Amino acid sequence: MDFVAVVDQVIALLRQRGRVAYRTLKVQFTLDDDALEALKDELLYAQRLARDEDDRILVWTGEAQTPPAPPPLSTQHASPPATPEAARPQTVPPPATPSMPEAERRQLTVLFCDLVGSTALSAQLDPRRTPGGRGRLSRHLRQGDRPL
Numbered sequence: 001m002d003f004v005a006v007v008d009q010v011i012a013l014l015r016q017r018g019r020v021a022y023r024t025l026k027v028q029f030t031l032d033d034d035a036l037e038a039l040k041d042e043l044l045y046a047q048r049l050a051r052d053e054d055d056r057i058l059v060w061t062g063e064a065q066t067p068p069a070p071p072p073l074s075t076q077h078a079s080p081p082a083t084p085e086a087a088r089p090q091t092v093p094p095p096a097t098p099s100m101p102e103a104e105r106r107q108l109t110v111l112f113c114d115l116v117g118s119t120a121l122s123a124q125l126d127p128r129r130t131p132g133g134r135g136r137l138s139r140h141l142r143q144g145d146r147p148l
Contacts, residue, residue: 003035007042012105014043014050014060021057 006029013028014020026036040058043050049062 001029003038006031006035007039008105010039010043010058011047011049011062014058015062017060019053019057019059023056025058 010020010025010029022036022040025031025039029035031039040052043058044052049060050058051061053059
């Protein structure tokens with residue numbers, strides 16, 4: 001999976017949960033230390049969608065969709081915010097007009113087959129009949145390694 005896809009999935013996870021531990025992100029997306037630092041740079045500074053909490057938790061500060069979970073009880077002392085953006089109170093004003101829900105993201109697998117002579121053949125056939133041949137081929141492909 002490329003890095004931008006990971007960033008998009010982390011943004012979706014942060015929107016849903018409100019807060020995510022860096023350790024959870026490392027495990028969930030198999031990130032090494034460099035990739036985690038790049039992810040933090042992207043979300044904290046480039047897109048300004050999150051803030052750092054105690055150098056352990058990533059907290060969503062983008063547009064609110066679900067209320068964030070309350071902060072966990074901690075016996076450690078809170079560290080000062082790492083950036084001026086994180087020092088400001090993080091409140092989101094309600095939208096002036098109801099907005100449309102965001103489009104749903106899904107992964108899609110696409111198979112591209114280049115069959116020798118298929119372009120010339122489809123040019124000779126009636127366009128209404130050409131998809132039928134592809135339908136039979138796709139049924140054979142879905143059956144796995146059975147011979148055509």
